[in-house]
Amino acid sequence: MNTKLTYIYNKSDLDPVINFLQSGYKWSKKRSDEIMQHFTDQASSTPMGAYRKEDGELKIAILLFDQSNYFDNKEKIISLCSMYAKPSHRGIPAINFARILTEDLESFTITNYSPNYVAYKIWKSVGWEDMKVKKIQLGFIKKFPFYRLANIKNLFDYSFFNSAMYKYIKKKNKKNKKNTIHYILRRLRIKNKFFKINIIDFYINKKEIGKIPFWSLFFHTLKNRGVQINLFINSDDQSSQSDWHDKKINWLIKNSKNFNEYVLPLGSEKCIKTGIEKL
DSSP, X not given: OOOOOEEEOSGGGOHHHHHHXXXXXTOOHHHHHHHHHHTTTOOTTSOOEEEEEETTEEEEEEEEEEOGGGGTTSSOXXXXXXXXXXXXXXXXXXXXXXXXXXXXXXXXXEEESOOOHHHHHHHHHTTOEEOSEEEEEEEEOSSTTXXXXXXXXXXXXXXXXXXXXXXXXXXXXXXXXXXXXXXXXXXXXXXXXXXXXXXXXXXXXXXXXXXXXXXXXXXXXXXXXXXXXXXXXXXXXXXXXXXXXXXXXXXXXXXXXXXXXXXOOTTSGGGSOOSOOOO
């Protein structure tokens, strides 16, 4: 059996892979169009996808998003998304695919922000590590008592005069600046019904921003009609943060180089249109 993978470097060659993934994941044609649009600015020197065929049919495929230009091209970073395998190629074939892909991309820092339980186990089995990140949820929740607050030491700066720059995560950085907080908006959904209020996910590198300006974050949340916020923050010492109301997330990383095992999800699938536009 041929164990080599085929890599896609031209957007025009992506259609078969995206159609294969759409069929496997049962996502909409609109979602496929949004994914294709995401590759518009990706350089052809970085692979956009990888797959394995047998007898002329796709058996396993994955998308590869170049994150490098979101970080001023100072580091080569690539993000994996939506790996799918036919039932006949799950288990050992899927692990072999992951191993070869990891070896082929050894010159990149590689990230994965959305592995399901099975994919998480596969990537961990070929040497990937958990990214050093914490999720802190504040505000409205769907279970009693229907709200969550936390006394988080050394996280917020409560000075009324300090502020931060907020960038919608879909936008590329012309230059990385300190005190920049990236975010996305998601409609609050209860029992498949969407409301005109938002959940806001904030992505923060504490080593760049220091303490988060509380009042700046508060007013930005009000402006965007947010009733719940999720803070995704790098965390070196998890043991000291047991009172953070944290929730484990399965972000993964390989070849972390100078990033200390935390890379903001700029340029990843998090940037793909979610149906909510920036206000």
